[in-house]
Amino acid sequence: xxxxxxPRQLFLLRILAVGLxxxxxxxxxxxxxxxxxxxxxxxTDEKLPPDKHKEVEPAxxxxxxxxPFKWKYYYEINRVTGTVPSRGTKAxxxxxxxxxxxxxxxxxxxxxxxxxxGRPVVKxxxxxxxxxxxxxxxxxxxGAGWFVLITELGEK
Amino acid sequence: xxxxxxxxxxxxxxxELSERAAxxxxxxxxxxxxxxxxxxxxxxTKAALAGNDPxxxxxxxxxxxxxxxxxxxxxxxxxxxxxxxxxxxxxxxYLVPLSSLALVAILAVGIARFSGITGSRDPWMNLTxxxxxxxxxxxxxxxxxxxxxxxxxxxxxxxxxxxTPATEEEDDIVIQ
Amino acid sequence: MAxxxxxxxxxxxxxxxxxxxxxxxxxxxxxARHRDKIYARAFSxxxxxxxxxxxxxxxWVKGWQRLKQFQGESSFVTWMTRIVINLCxxxxxKQKRQKAESIEQLAEDSGGVERQMPVVTTNPxxxxxxxxxRARIDRALNQLSYEHRTVLILHEFEELEYKEIAKRMQCSIxxxxxRLFYARRRMANLLAGFKRDELSP
Numbered sequence: 001x002x003x004x005x006x007p008r009q010l011f012l013l014r015i016l017a018v019g020l021x022x023x024x025x026x027x028x029x030x031x032x033x034x035x036x037x038x039x040x041x042x043x044t045d046e047k048l049p050p051d052k053h054k055e056v057e058p059a060x061x062x063x064x065x066x067x068p069f070k071w072k073y074y075y076e077i078n079r080v081t082g083t084v085p086s087r088g089t090k091a092x093x094x095x096x097x098x099x100x101x102x103x104x105x106x107x108x109x110x111x112x113x114x115x116x117x118g119r120p121v122v123k124x125x126x127x128x129x130x131x132x133x134x135x136x137x138x139x140x141x142x143g144a145g146w147f148v149l150i151t152e153l154g155e156k
Numbered sequence: 157x158x159x160x161x162x163x164x165x166x167x168x169x170x171x172e173l174s175e176r177a178a179x180x181x182x183x184x185x186x187x188x189x190x191x192x193x194x195x196x197x198x199x200x201t202k203a204a205l206a207g208n209d210p211x212x213x214x215x216x217x218x219x220x221x222x223x224x225x226x227x228x229x230x231x232x233x234x235x236x237x238x239x240x241x242x243x244x245x246x247x248x249x250y251l252v253p254l255s256s257l258a259l260v261a262i263l264a265v266g267i268a269r270f271s272g273i274t275g276s277r278d279p280w281m282n283l284t285x286x287x288x289x290x291x292x293x294x295x296x297x298x299x300x301x302x303x304x305x306x307x308x309x310x311x312x313x314x315x316x317x318x319x320t321p322a323t324e325e326e327d328d329i330v331i332q
Numbered sequence: 333m334a335x336x337x338x339x340x341x342x343x344x345x346x347x348x349x350x351x352x353x354x355x356x357x358x359x360x361x362x363x364a365r366h367r368d369k370i371y372a373r374a375f376s377x378x379x380x381x382x383x384x385x386x387x388x389x390x391x392w393v394k395g396w397q398r399l400k401q402f403q404g405e406s407s408f409v410t411w412m413t414r415i416v417i418n419l420c421x422x423x424x425x426k427q428k429r430q431k432a433e434s435i436e437q438l439a440e441d442s443g444g445v446e447r448q449m450p451v452v453t454t455n456p457x458x459x460x461x462x463x464x465x466r467a468r469i470d471r472a473l474n475q476l477s478y479e480h481r482t483v484l485i486l487h488e489f490e491e492l493e494y495k496e497i498a499k500r501m502q503c504s505i506x507x508x509x510x511r512l513f514y515a516r517r518r519m520a521n522l523l524a525g526f527k528r529d530e531l532s533p
Binding site: 121 | 285286288290295300302304305307308309311
């Protein structure tokens with residue numbers, strides 16, 4: 001197996017690659033599947049009957065309140081987990097009207113696109129930051145709100 | 157021997173068959189010399205490979221190999237929290253109840269400006285782009301550094317945004 | 333040097349715990365300890381020294397990023413091996429090495445070529461020293477397409493089940509089975525060929 005470059009050339013190329021990557025804000029290629037957990041949350045100041053509405057766990061609600069989301073109650077409407085293939089796209093259907101499309105891009109970047117009633121609404125492209133939660137949402141009627149909470153599941 | 161039979165024979169040797177299917181294959185092998193010959197070759201290849209994964213050493217010194225890894229790890233360190241941004245959010249929290257108004261945005265795209273204030277080691281590290289894809293929607297975004305949550309919020313384009321009631325002492329801060 | 337000696341006396345579990353708390357010296361010791369194995373796995377799949385170096389170093393960086401999620405369900409080196417395998421698979425898919433594999437791919441696609449290979453009845457590895465056997469296996473792996481090589485590596489060396497291989501290679505279990513069958517038959521014939529070459533005048 002012949003090497004195309006001398007060790008010194010390789011060393012210099014790598015320094016350049018890492019330097020460029022840092023300047024461009026794109027870290028070393030982190031090609032891998034992306035395992036995600038998505039929860040559709042509805043937020044309101046009105047307490048709903050517990051037998052029909054699943055309340056979000058208190059620790060998570062506490063975090064929401066510090067963001068700061070100001071609603072009193074948070075209910076999980078749907079939860080979907082899935083894997084986005086490397087350099088690929090996966091659609092997560094959260095409800096009849098709401099789909100989140102996640103694309104795993106070069107470097108540690110992902111694109112999250114909200115599709116409402118079949119039409120693209122908003123797109124966010126960002127670095128994956130360890131432990132960071134991402135939410136995409138909007139207001140609903142009567143002062144309520146909704147959002148999709150996106151978190152990364154651990155590598156196996 | 158049919159292709160399906162060959163694959164089933166392989167699956168039998170690999171322990172991938174149910175008990176019932178395994179018994180059926182074992183019975184067939186006992187009667188078919190061709191199957192036994194093929195099974196012997198497959199077993200021989202398995203035995204030759206088992207534990208004989210080719211071994212190789214990294215063709216670089218320990219220090220050199222590690223130095224590339226260390227540099228890459230160091231470039232991953234997230235930016236320091238932005239105390240100015242936190243103050244701004246706290247002020248907005250006081251004046252703008254989220255449940256009744258569209259969230260006043262701090263565009264994450266502008267984070268380079270704030271990063272400059274904090275002296276973040278890498279102002280580009282958390283560069284984010286948020287783009288509205290509909291003419292009827294406005295989007296806003298911000299990052300809660302204390303909670304490590306990034307928020308994108310959408311609202312209808314024609315929604316009237318209430319003026320923030322500025323106090324007599326403070327001027328309204330214009331955020332772009 | 334005193335610090336290095338201190339770390340080298342610790343087992344993997346202690347080093348991982350230390351590294352999870354941000355101790356980069358502990359992580360460096362883990363890298364030093366297991367770099368050859370991770371690199372060897374990368375090379376076995378990528379078949380290029382430069383690419384294996386790059387992918388193995390990426391794997392270590394990713395391992396650092398994900399370290400807090402390592403709970404000890406497997407050994408640390410097994411966990412790192414899974415990371416480097418996934419990165420290799422991503423890279424190979426991205427590169428789409430169609431050119432190098434065109435002949436192999438045709439052989440697979442045409443279906444049944446492996447059935448034309450004679451069955452090897454004499455053990456071609458008998459009497460070989462381990463080092464020589466490993467060298468021949470490596471030579472034979474180099475002659476397989478990346479898909480056949482990968483399925484063989486994942487099944488024979490990583491001991492993954494068909495289902496797990498199918499998931500990682502993003503194909504059906506049936507495809508895994510037929511690729512594995514072809515790879516094994518080809519491996520047997522290649523090893524027999526090397527033996528014949530050795531014995532011929």
